[in-house]
Amino acid sequence: MGSSDTFHGWVCSGKDKPLEWKEMPLKHFDADTVEIDVSHCGICGSDVHTLDSDWGEMTQYPCVVGHEITGVVSRVGDNVKKFKAGDRVGVGAQSGSCLKCEKCKNGFENICAEGFVNTYSGNWANGDPTYGGYADKWRGHQHFVFKVPDNMTNETAATFFCAGITTFAPLRRYNVKKGDRVGVIGVGGLGHFAVLWAAAMGAEVVAISHSKSKEQDAKKLGCVDFIDSSDKEQLAKYKDSFTHIVCAGYYSGFDWTSYLTLMKHTGTFILVAAPKGTLDGIPPLLLLFKQIQISGTLIGSPKQIEEMLQFAAKHNVRPWLNKYKMKDTPKAVQDFRDGKPRYRIVLEN
Numbered sequence: 001m002g003s004s005d006t007f008h009g010w011v012c013s014g015k016d017k018p019l020e021w022k023e024m025p026l027k028h029f030d031a032d033t034v035e036i037d038v039s040h041c042g043i044c045g046s047d048v049h050t051l052d053s054d055w056g057e058m059t060q061y062p063c064v065v066g067h068e069i070t071g072v073v074s075r076v077g078d079n080v081k082k083f084k085a086g087d088r089v090g091v092g093a094q095s096g097s098c099l100k101c102e103k104c105k106n107g108f109e110n111i112c113a114e115g116f117v118n119t120y121s122g123n124w125a126n127g128d129p130t131y132g133g134y135a136d137k138w139r140g141h142q143h144f145v146f147k148v149p150d151n152m153t154n155e156t157a158a159t160f161f162c163a164g165i166t167t168f169a170p171l172r173r174y175n176v177k178k179g180d181r182v183g184v185i186g187v188g189g190l191g192h193f194a195v196l197w198a199a200a201m202g203a204e205v206v207a208i209s210h211s212k213s214k215e216q217d218a219k220k221l222g223c224v225d226f227i228d229s230s231d232k233e234q235l236a237k238y239k240d241s242f243t244h245i246v247c248a249g250y251y252s253g254f255d256w257t258s259y260l261t262l263m264k265h266t267g268t269f270i271l272v273a274a275p276k277g278t279l280d281g282i283p284p285l286l287l288l289f290k291q292i293q294i295s296g297t298l299i300g301s302p303k304q305i306e307e308m309l310q311f312a313a314k315h316n317v318r319p320w321l322n323k324y325k326m327k328d329t330p331k332a333v334q335d336f337r338d339g340k341p342r343y344r345i346v347l348e349n
């Protein structure tokens, strides 16, 4: 293993262990490999869940997290024609799929059940572990690497690759447009993106939050109104009026009845949060009598990621970021845990 086949990254060696900057092996370089000098990486809630082994057996230590990666291509394999050294590119939460199943062939690589490769805490087809973007270099498969649009910086682009696509894809799937009214529950990393997208798609957006301190921000992000979710009168004002609700803030004891009451008939409730356990307390009669659907969604396909980047470039959608140096990653992760981001942290090399 030569030094050109290693990288340095923030390694977590086990649950509750600190992050340490260490040298690690890169994946085997093959004909479909794109190698990147990482310039930026966003911090996603999934990173912290993985570091903490919140998802049980799923974490493979030693682990390097980070799946909102942008950088500059340093080297490409022989099969790679769409990128060359020097191109600015990004990678999200998915780095591989089987590319052969019915889902992959029809543009649903993001829900491939045969060969989904997580950008970190996973394995490539040959068994090499996957490592994420809290690092100086990254290697992966060309199918899941994307050019950053010319009028967008890498710093801006990074968080699009997970938080951005997770919210963009379902809003497009359920055809959010002018004339719609979209409620966004929870104004955080995902929720702030949902507001930006829905507003850019022409909808009237209303934030729903238990945190009054977010009201001014919600309006600056593009909301026409703000509902304090603990205030029954404010909620009542929007009864039967939301064509869509994006839930980016699910909590235990979630009050389904109060939120589904806000939905217009045939509306879509989109769950973008990833709660543990089961969804309890859904009132079936409200679903029936209003013909409401509750929908799940998982990141987005490569085609949707391309579409998102173009949409963001065209409509000038820009996330609100807090920048930290890559060397200060442990502090950035702590600040994330403390709920400080307004609204997404990006690490910079």
Ligand SMILES: [Zn+2]
Residues within 6 Å of the ligand: 044, 045, 046, 047, 067, 093, 162, 163
């Ligand atoms: Zn993520």
Ligand SMILES: [Zn+2]
Residues within 6 Å of the ligand: 097, 098, 099, 100, 101, 102, 103, 104, 105, 109, 112, 113, 114, 115
């Ligand atoms: Zn597949």
